[in-house]
Amino acid sequence: MAHVVIVGAGQAGASLAAKLRSEGFDGDVTLIGAEKVPPYQRPPLSKAYLLGEMAEERLYLRPEEFYADQKINLRLNTRVVAVDSQNKTITLSDEEVISYDDLALTVGAHPRMLPASVGGMLDGIYAMRDLSDADAMAPALVANKHVLIIGGGYIGLEAAAVAAKRGLKVTLVEMADRILQRVAAPETSDYFRELHRAHGVDIREGVGLDRLLGDDHVTGALLTDGTELEIDFAVVGVGINPATILAESAAIAVDNGITTDSHGRTSDPHIWAAGDCASCLFKGERIRLESVGNAIDQAEAVARNIMGRDEKYTPKPWFWSDQYDCKLQIAGLNIGYTDVYIRKGDAPGVQSNWYYKGDELLAVDAMNDPRNYMIGKRLIEACRSPAPAAITDPATDMKALLKP
Template sequence: MTHVVIVGAGQAGAALAAKLRGDGFDGDITLIGAEPVPPYQRPPLSKAYLLGDMSKERLYLRPAEFYKDQRISLRLGTRVVAIDPSAKSVTLSDNTVVTYDELALTVGAHPRMLPADIGGMLDGVYAMRDLDDADAMAPALVAYRHVLIIGGGYIGLEAAAVAAKRGLKVTLVEMADRILQRVAAPQTSDYFRALHQSHGVDIREGVGLDRLLGDDHVTGARLTDGSEIAIDFAVVGVGISPATILAESAGIAVENGITTDSHGRTSDPHIWAAGDCASCLFHGDRIRLESVGNAIDQAEAIARNIMGADQPYLPKPWFWSDQYDCKLQIAGLNTGYTDVYTRMGDAPGVQSNWYFKGAQLLAVDAMNDPRNYMIGKRLIEAGRSPTPAQITDPATDMKALLKP
């Protein structure tokens, strides 16, 4: 009987296990997670959960009974410390050795932290990646306290939104010239800068952190422009790094994540990878997608291929971010864009930014505009591109663009 071992009990790992059973796999499944709780949703951690709008139980992807009913063996609070591809086994942190026929790595990513020599190890410095991080930060979210957010990407902006909604004084610093510079056009940066400033967030662009101040607990920050501010705590949102050490130690190829082929296999034919830790092929390029949608889709594709489907996986990039009452939805990848065209909605705060490379539509950022997000997503997946004039003309029937 085939034994599939899945290392990493997050969104991708849970999706892979469920898909195997759902498609009729009758072998053994072991799902190993480093955290002591069942697989749970991560996006709400920095939003609804921190705001107190979602209980811990509602975070869980499935009730505990699901795994028992589906004969999925959960090994929680346990880390895999080594993989032996030749023996087809993994060694756990309690020295237990588990053999496998097929191994899937869904180990996610780690938040980038500040170096210790600039105050990164002081008490009161938080990251936001897992449930422990959220639980550790929650007591600090007290109205009128002053929080410094380091990093103006989506992680930092979501943390700023939660803090502002809880009544804290919020200062956000971004070393680049503008927030979201790495991932979005100036038009999208402008939208979110205005949104945060309307909620009282002090956004400082082109300014980085020199060092955090304090003996044991952080009490202030010195910025690269020479200014100093007194703070009660800090949140680090400077991106994540794929968890590749386990794979590298086992001799598995790594390139901006664990390298996978078009079917989700790594350089070892019996080892697969999915989710934030994996790099995959997209129109001839190697990319890594940090999104729930990709984690689920890629994991389910691997489950089918473990069962012999032999089907290539083509990513369909889509992302979202919730900040205040704004829902940002993104379809496609804007890499290499040359032009951006904005379509204004018929209500305040409704807007979509359309990315083109020449005449080709690459991506859409839709703010409180789910209809145009879906239209853009379908156009991109079909390989069709409207003209910029159609996008910017308020009289355009956008739905008609989908007709053959």
């Protein structure tokens, strides 16, 4: 009987295992996770969970009994230390060896941390990637404490929003010229800068961290402009690195993630990858999509292809971020954009930013504007590009743009 082993029990791994069963796979399925808890949602960790608005059990993707009912051998608190692709085995940290017929790597990514040379070894420095990170940070979120957020991407901004809502003094530093510089246009940066400053967050752009100060626990920070701050703790949000060590141990090709073809297969025909760890093809370029939607869709395509369906996976990029009462929804990828066109909504704070490369619509950032997000998403998926003048005209019936 065929045995599929899935390493990594996050959104992608859980989706892959469930899809194998729902598609009728009758072989053995083993899902291995390094954490002690069953597969769970990560996005609420830095939002509702950290605010105390969501219990741990509500994070779980499925009840734990689901895995037993579906005959999925869920092995938690278990680490895989090596992959032997020649003999088609994996080795666990306790030296147990498990054979597979097909292996799926859904191992996610790791947050980048500060080096020891800038004080990264001090206590009181947190990242935000998994449940243990959120649980470790929660006791520090006490009103009137001063937190330094290092990094002005979405993770840093979400952490800043939670801290501000909890009544902390928040300083955020971003070494680049503006927040969200790597992922969004200046128009989107402007929107969120104004939003955070309205909530009392001290945003400092073009300023980096020189080093953190303290003996055992962080007590201060020296910034690159010479400013010295007294702080109670720090949150690092400077990006993630794909987890590629296991792939490298099996001599699998790696290129900003585990390299996969259009079917989710790696350079080894019996090893697959999906989720944040996997690089895939999009419009002829190799990319990695760090999103729940991609983790689910890619993992489900891999499940079908393990079963021999020969199905090509076409990424449909979409993302979201919740900050205060603002819901940002993003459709498409803005890589290579040349122009951004703004459509203002009828109410304050409602806005969508439309990215074009020449005449081609690439992406939409929609702030508190779910209707135009959905319209933009459907237009992008249909490869349709309305004239920018129609986007910016308040009189345009946006839904009519979807008509043939």
